[in-house]
Amino acid sequence: MSDGTVLYGVPVVETAGQVVLHPRVDQWLETVSALKADGFCMAIDLTAVDYSAHPGRTNLPDDVNPERFEVVASFISHVDGGRRVRLRVQVPEGDPSLPSLFNIFPGTEAMEREVWDLLGIAFDGHPDHTRILMPEDWVGHPLRRDVPMGRIPVQFKDSPVSR
Amino acid sequence: MSDVATSGLDDAPVSDSDSAERIFRLDETSAVLRLSEAEAAALAGNSEDPPSGDSADQRMILNMGPSHPSTHGVLRLILEMEGETVLRSKPVIGYLHTGMEKTAEDLTYLQGPTNVTRMDYAAPLFSELAFSMAVEQLLGIEVPPRATWIRMLMCELNRAASHLLFQATNGMDLGAVSMMIYGWREREEVLRFFEKVTGLRMNHNYIRPGGVAADLPDGWQKDIHRLLELIPPRLDEYDKLLTGQPIFRKRLQGVGVLTPAEALALSTTGPILRSTGYAWDLRRDQPYLAYDQVEFDVIVGTHGDAFDRYAIRLNEIRESLRIVEQIVDLMPDGDYRTQDKKVTPPPRARINESMEALIHHFKIFTEGFHVPEGETYAAVESPRGELGCYMVSDGGPKPYRMHIRGPSFVNLQTLPHLMEGGLIADGVAVVSSVDPIMGEVDR
Numbered sequence: 360m361s362d363g364t365v366l367y368g369v370p371v372v373e374t375a376g377q378v379v380l381h382p383r384v385d386q387w388l389e390t391v392s393a394l395k396a397d398g399f400c401m402a403i404d405l406t407a408v409d410y411s412a413h414p415g416r417t418n419l420p421d422d423v424n425p426e427r428f429e430v431v432a433s434f435i436s437h438v439d440g441g442r443r444v445r446l447r448v449q450v451p452e453g454d455p456s457l458p459s460l461f462n463i464f465p466g467t468e469a470m471e472r473e474v475w476d477l478l479g480i481a482f483d484g485h486p487d488h489t490r491i492l493m494p495e496d497w498v499g500h501p502l503r504r505d506v507p508m509g510r511i512p513v514q515f516k517d518s519p520v521s522r
Numbered sequence: 523m524s525d526v527a528t529s530g531l532d533d534a535p536v537s538d539s540d541s542a543e544r545i546f547r548l549d550e551t552s553a554v555l556r557l558s559e560a561e562a563a564a565l566a567g568n569s570e571d572p573p574s575g576d577s578a579d580q581r582m583i584l585n586m587g588p589s590h591p592s593t594h595g596v597l598r599l600i601l602e603m604e605g606e607t608v609l610r611s612k613p614v615i616g617y618l619h620t621g622m623e624k625t626a627e628d629l630t631y632l633q634g635p636t637n638v639t640r641m642d643y644a645a646p647l648f649s650e651l652a653f654s655m656a657v658e659q660l661l662g663i664e665v666p667p668r669a670t671w672i673r674m675l676m677c678e679l680n681r682a683a684s685h686l687l688f689q690a691t692n693g694m695d696l697g698a699v700s701m702m703i704y705g706w707r708e709r710e711e712v713l714r715f716f717e718k719v720t721g722l723r724m725n726h727n728y729i730r731p732g733g734v735a736a737d738l739p740d741g742w743q744k745d746i747h748r749l750l751e752l753i754p755p756r757l758d759e760y761d762k763l764l765t766g767q768p769i770f771r772k773r774l775q776g777v778g779v780l781t782p783a784e785a786l787a788l789s790t791t792g793p794i795l796r797s798t799g800y801a802w803d804l805r806r807d808q809p810y811l812a813y814d815q816v817e818f819d820v821i822v823g824t825h826g827d828a829f830d831r832y833a834i835r836l837n838e839i840r841e842s843l844r845i846v847e848q849i850v851d852l853m854p855d856g857d858y859r860t861q862d863k864k865v866t867p868p869p870r871a872r873i874n875e876s877m878e879a880l881i882h883h884f885k886i887f888t889e890g891f892h893v894p895e896g897e898t899y900a901a902v903e904s905p906r907g908e909l910g911c912y913m914v915s916d917g918g919p920k921p922y923r924m925h926i927r928g929p930s931f932v933n934l935q936t937l938p939h940l941m942e943g944g945l946i947a948d949g950v951a952v953v954s955s956v957d958p959i960m961g962e963v964d965r
Contacts, residue, residue, distance in 0.1 A: 368530060374896070374898075375659060377896070377898065377899065378886075400786050401786050401789050401791075402789050403901075403910065403927065404899070404910055404912065404925075404927040405907060406912055406927075408897075408914055408923045409923075410776060413915075413916040413922055413923075415896065416895065416916070418895065418896055418897065424804075433899055433910070433912075433927075437802055437807070439533055441807050441808050442898075445895075446898060464787065464789065465542075465545045465546055465787050465788060466788040466789025466790070466932065466935060467788060467789070468935060469932065469934070469935050470789075470932070477623075486548050486554075486556055487554070489559075490616075491615060492615065492616040492965075493561060493616060493619065494616070495558060501621060501624060502623060502624055508624065508625075508628050
């Protein structure tokens, strides 16, 4: 998958015109800072994926170890008609945390709260590390794959059927 | 561009420095009240022990919403007030959260648009478009030209309808109640056309992966020409009713000011970013569909205040209608959906004579079509800003993960900064000018 290219010291893959960078957790802040210094003026999106139900994914560069969680952030530069890059960082299940981007892009504040709320990935140094969509006293992180899909209980659904 | 877009009195406040410093503040001078709901409730309930500070005895915590006529649905604002002045505030959201991103993992790619169309219910076609574009990128298929142009026609009409709804609610929030009826009246005309094309006034499920659900009905040009004759004179009436009206201007000018640097720092897109004078519109700068083949202007403001946001939306209706007028002339003939057999079911006649066609039809509608493994991000310019769809496929018939980057959700972060130091009545104008759709904020 990887063609061996490196940008900002980070493996980079280009698929269908979209540039995807794969920093490690310890490269996260410096890569985003380098992007900002390079004219990427806006953090357009930040989300995360729980890959626990899809372990054998093949679209990672060879030197990137797949982990359970992946935080995905998109940045945009408005120079020359606009360029986009996407960062995919592997976050291990044992320590699901990442430094907050607040001091570089304060616009990620709500997005990081959403990722914490729905997927349980903590953001160190976030100024307001609270739930955003779920009730404050909610237990668990509903977008994780081990949380079952909600169902409306149907009467008699589990009762034995005579056939 | 008509004269009204260059809004603002000359004495409207413009920030002297183009620094986003105040966005980064975390201490008491920040505009954002970073309290949890429990902490805010404890403070609000205990008037004996107000928060510390120089004028501690004057400050109070006030909850506005979640059910309040001017909060556009179920938005709750925790406000720290000193008299009538808003010091710090925090939008509390989630009252409409129904887990649509989780639901999307249980729906096939063909069912997906029925889910996302319920996010931004004022501009449903844009969510469908972003979703469909993401699926098509993963599939690697091209949609036929007619489908592209039908999508563009419907989206521009939807943008006009959404901005007409804004004109209505904005007028209502500021006390121009007759405006509410006028805005609704014109929007209804557009929705009537939508009903003719898609069968539904809202939540259309019309734009689907591979094309659109149905071709335009016979005589659609006549309906479009009727709209094009009907709406522009009414927009001129809005100008007479609101744009030049001193009370309306005084309520909006200089209220909720944002600088370009602050807007960029807060990831703001759409009319709020353009109101600061920053010309960025995905339709022009990163053209998708066939926007590079039509002529239109990107409307920008100068002062970044609530009035500019009003004027931008009013003139974007005019630009949308200008695009629609060109689409009527340029609409190509051909298929309205791709003929890729993997995505599109076989025609009815084939099912009668071919067993394979019958199986194919059955498989598409029960199991759904499989999408190659991969991940992608597709973005469109919705009436509220950049609407993006991030999609991960594991090779199965359902998205492994589907995330919608809702412009309202991100733009809502500007609220505390826009309301800081203003009166609570200005806060109503600010919420209205941000034009959040809570269905998209909470998803």
